[in-house]
Amino acid sequence: MRVKALTSVLAIICFITPVYAGEWSxxxxxxxxxxxxxxxxxxxxxxxxxxxxxxxxxxxxRLATCNASKGKTTGSPALSK
Numbered sequence: 111m112r113v114k115a116l117t118s119v120l121a122i123i124c125f126i127t128p129v130y131a132g133e134w135s136x137x138x139x140x141x142x143x144x145x146x147x148x149x150x151x152x153x154x155x156x157x158x159x160x161x162x163x164x165x166x167x168x169x170x171x172r173l174a175t176c177n178a179s180k181g182k183t184t185g186s187p188a189l190s191k
Contacts, residue, residue, distance in 0.1 A: 134173060137181030144173045147189055154191065164190045 132141025147169035154162045168190040175186045 135177055139181045139183050140173060140176035143176055143183050144169060147172060150189060150191060
């Protein structure tokens with residue numbers, strides 16, 4: 111009985127939980143782009159708060175644009191650093 115209940119719960123979780131291609135997006139190209147953007151933003155010195163804030167904002171905008179275009183990275187705005 112417990113096995114049947116556990117199987118039912120796992121089946122429900124699998125259907126409710128969205129499946130993503132990567133950590134940041136369901137589109138692999140967007141995921142790769144955002145992962146690179148993270149690396150670029152993290153290279154900025156922590157003392158350059160305004161530049162870091164601008165970089166993270168533009169990285170988020172690029173991710174949103176890529177997701178909206180269903181994985182097309184060619185129309186994404188440039189990363190501000």
